[in-house]
Amino acid sequence: MAALSAAEPTTPPDGTAVRRPTKRRRRLLPRQLTGSPLALLALGVVAAWIVVAFFAPALAPYGPLAQSITGRLEPPNSAHWLGTDPLGRDIFSRILYGARLSIPVGMIAVALAVVLGTIVGGSAGFLGGTADEAIMRATDLMLAFPTVILALVITAALGSGIRNAVIAIMIAWWPSYARLVRGIVLSLRDREYVMAAQALGGSRLRIFLRHVLPGTISPVIILGTLDVGHAILTFASLSFLGLGPPPQIPEWGSMIASGRNYLDQWWIGTFPGLAILTLVLAFNILGDGLRDLLDPRYSSR
Amino acid sequence: MTLHRYIIRRVLLLIPMLIGITLLSFILSHSIPADPIATNLGDRAAADPTIVAAFKHRWGLDQPLYKQYLVYLWNLIHGDMGTSISTRQPVLLDLRQHLPATIEIAVAALCLSLLAGIPLGMLAAVNRERPIDQAARLTSLIGVSTPSFWLGLIAIVVFYDRLGWAPAPARLSADLTPPPFLTGFLPVDAIASGRWDAALDWLRHLILPAVVLSAYSLGIVTRMMRGSMLEVLGEEYIRTARAKGVTRWAVTVRHTARNALIPIITMVGLSFGGLLSGAVVTETVFTWPGLGLYAFSSATSLDFPAIMGTGIIVASVYVIVNLVVDVAYAFSDPRIRVG
Numbered sequence: 001m002a003a004l005s006a007a008e009p010t011t012p013p014d015g016t017a018v019r020r021p022t023k024r025r026r027r028l029l030p031r032q033l034t035g036s037p038l039a040l041l042a043l044g045v046v047a048a049w050i051v052v053a054f055f056a057p058a059l060a061p062y063g064p065l066a067q068s069i070t071g072r073l074e075p076p077n078s079a080h081w082l083g084t085d086p087l088g089r090d091i092f093s094r095i096l097y098g099a100r101l102s103i104p105v106g107m108i109a110v111a112l113a114v115v116l117g118t119i120v121g122g123s124a125g126f127l128g129g130t131a132d133e134a135i136m137r138a139t140d141l142m143l144a145f146p147t148v149i150l151a152l153v154i155t156a157a158l159g160s161g162i163r164n165a166v167i168a169i170m171i172a173w174w175p176s177y178a179r180l181v182r183g184i185v186l187s188l189r190d191r192e193y194v195m196a197a198q199a200l201g202g203s204r205l206r207i208f209l210r211h212v213l214p215g216t217i218s219p220v221i222i223l224g225t226l227d228v229g230h231a232i233l234t235f236a237s238l239s240f241l242g243l244g245p246p247p248q249i250p251e252w253g254s255m256i257a258s259g260r261n262y263l264d265q266w267w268i269g270t271f272p273g274l275a276i277l278t279l280v281l282a283f284n285i286l287g288d289g290l291r292d293l294l295d296p297r298y299s300s301r
Numbered sequence: 302m303t304l305h306r307y308i309i310r311r312v313l314l315l316i317p318m319l320i321g322i323t324l325l326s327f328i329l330s331h332s333i334p335a336d337p338i339a340t341n342l343g344d345r346a347a348a349d350p351t352i353v354a355a356f357k358h359r360w361g362l363d364q365p366l367y368k369q370y371l372v373y374l375w376n377l378i379h380g381d382m383g384t385s386i387s388t389r390q391p392v393l394l395d396l397r398q399h400l401p402a403t404i405e406i407a408v409a410a411l412c413l414s415l416l417a418g419i420p421l422g423m424l425a426a427v428n429r430e431r432p433i434d435q436a437a438r439l440t441s442l443i444g445v446s447t448p449s450f451w452l453g454l455i456a457i458v459v460f461y462d463r464l465g466w467a468p469a470p471a472r473l474s475a476d477l478t479p480p481p482f483l484t485g486f487l488p489v490d491a492i493a494s495g496r497w498d499a500a501l502d503w504l505r506h507l508i509l510p511a512v513v514l515s516a517y518s519l520g521i522v523t524r525m526m527r528g529s530m531l532e533v534l535g536e537e538y539i540r541t542a543r544a545k546g547v548t549r550w551a552v553t554v555r556h557t558a559r560n561a562l563i564p565i566i567t568m569v570g571l572s573f574g575g576l577l578s579g580a581v582v583t584e585t586v587f588t589w590p591g592l593g594l595y596a597f598s599s600a601t602s603l604d605f606p607a608i609m610g611t612g613i614i615v616a617s618v619y620v621i622v623n624l625v626v627d628v629a630y631a632f633s634d635p636r637i638r639v640g
Binding site: 154229257269 | 438457
């Protein structure tokens with residue numbers, strides 16, 4: 001989310017950028033995704049990584065924890081395609097297993113941030129007035145803390161581990177979703193169909209839950225999807241700093257960290273980084289296309 | 302609302318924001334279930350009740366939380382952020398020593414990404430949907446997708462380990478006596494004391510981390526500049542200029558780019574937070590003794606005063622930078638309605 005909000009500061013705060021009929025989106029989506037070979041390739045890469053995550057035990061030639069005293073620090077060869085690490089573990093197998101961790105972690109962290117952000121932003125937009133002002137100031141406050149520093153403090157305090165890293169990412173990210181949801185709620189609130197529902201005598205809460213909130217779902221889900229790549233990157237950064245899962249668990253960030261002490265054995269750190277890069281890049285390419293749909297300012301004029 | 306009333310309002314709004322920042326830093330570093338006693342005293346000391354009591358008393362840990370906060374705030378107003386548990390130095394002094402190093406690489410990285418990103422974004426916009434545009438787009442996407450710690454590691458392997466072009470990761474060579482501490486900014490201190498060798502050595506050390514750190518913001522600047530250019534290119538006055546027969550170059554640079562740069566000002570402020578986040582990781586990789594490295598070591602040792610001090614400084618810098626940026630924005634574009 002950080003990347004997104006930074007890239008679009010000119011978007012009006014009332015969320016007009018997302019005010020587009022859904023009909024148009026449905027028609028454009030296939031063309032945007034199939035029209036560009038790059039987007040197709042990205043879709044393929046993401047799909048391939050998901051397959052890898054599902055079938056890692058079948059695909060990996062070695063176990064992720066299988067050590068070999070005699071086969072330590074081997075450069076890439078026919079037995080170990082991407083070489084072995086300081087404990088003689090097969091890097092290729094560990095990278096495949098790493099996908100099983102990074103992809104779900106990225107998705108869960110974003111999903112939690114989306115839920116929390118929707119609740120907070122939705123309440124702000126629903127309540128309005130002083131409550132809205134107070135909630136949004138608190139949100140701005142959270143945004144003043146750089147993501148990694150915030151996540152660093154949280155994971156360091158809660159203790160390192162996968163669950164705490166996810167919590168840290170969630171806490172650092174929900175404010176951007178809160179802002180987004182509030183913006184959409186405010187823009188939908190004065191729409192004619194909402195007024196019509198009011199005229200029909202629907203209660204405020206009912207109108208909000210039945211008519212306003214659903215309108216936020218699709219942009220939030222789309223924007224959340226694009227953020228999965230970013231979440232994977234943040235998780236890897238935390239792991240790299242030693243705040244992720246314990247070292248024996250195959251995780252890309254901590255694999256790169258273990259390469260820091262073996263500069264001559266370049267393969268230890270290089271290949272896990274390529275795994276992160278390909279997956280995150282693919283997510284971002286997909287997200288880039290989807291964002292064009294959401295933000296008419298960037299799409300074809 | 303007139304411009305100076307806007308500025309006064311924004312500055313006044315800064316006060317509750319800064320108080321909020323101290324409160325949030327306090328809550329973050331105190332309400333989390335972690336035990337500073339276990340991390341800062343050894344096992345044997347932690348088993349001794351008198352040592353534990355003395356430690357608690359020294360850091361005010363035996364008082365109710367709201368009192369601890371008020372005490373902290375009172376001391377903060379008097380320029381006292383407490384003493385770091387791990388360095389045993391006043392936190393303010395620690396921050397004073399670490400902040401300049403971070404500003405050095407953050408500013409260097411920002412300059413690099415603006416220098417490369419603005420022309421790249423312009424090129425992409427002018428050649429819209431053509432191969433140059435696609436290449437620029439891919440470059441910016443790669444920039445935001447690359448793990449900076451990985452890029453840093455590769456840079457160290459290639460330029461230091463293999464080619465020997467870059468010095469060993471540090472802020473200054475180990476065999477060089479650092480210049481006397483004046484401002485904390487190494488190049489300034491070095492030149493002020495006539496140590497050109499140190500200034501040059503610093504520059505050689507700066508290049509790799511700055512380039513690595515700039516990758517992310519380069520991606521954002523490029524995409525921002527492209528979008529902003531496209532927006533301005535669609536304006537009617539551009540069509541008028543073209544119809545008048547103004548050359549393509551003049552339209553692109555003088556009529557379009559100058560106006561397209563205005564939103565980039567905002568971006569600089571917003572990306573500052575990202576730069577500071579990136580600095581944590583980049584500083585760790587390059588052992589650059591900045592705020593990122595300090596935040597990392599104090600967070601892992603649960604050094605509460607240091608964590609709070611860092612949080613307050615970093616968030617305040619971010620808020621103030623954005624205030625300056627917003628004011629600059631209001632100044633630079635009379636069309637902007639403030640209110």
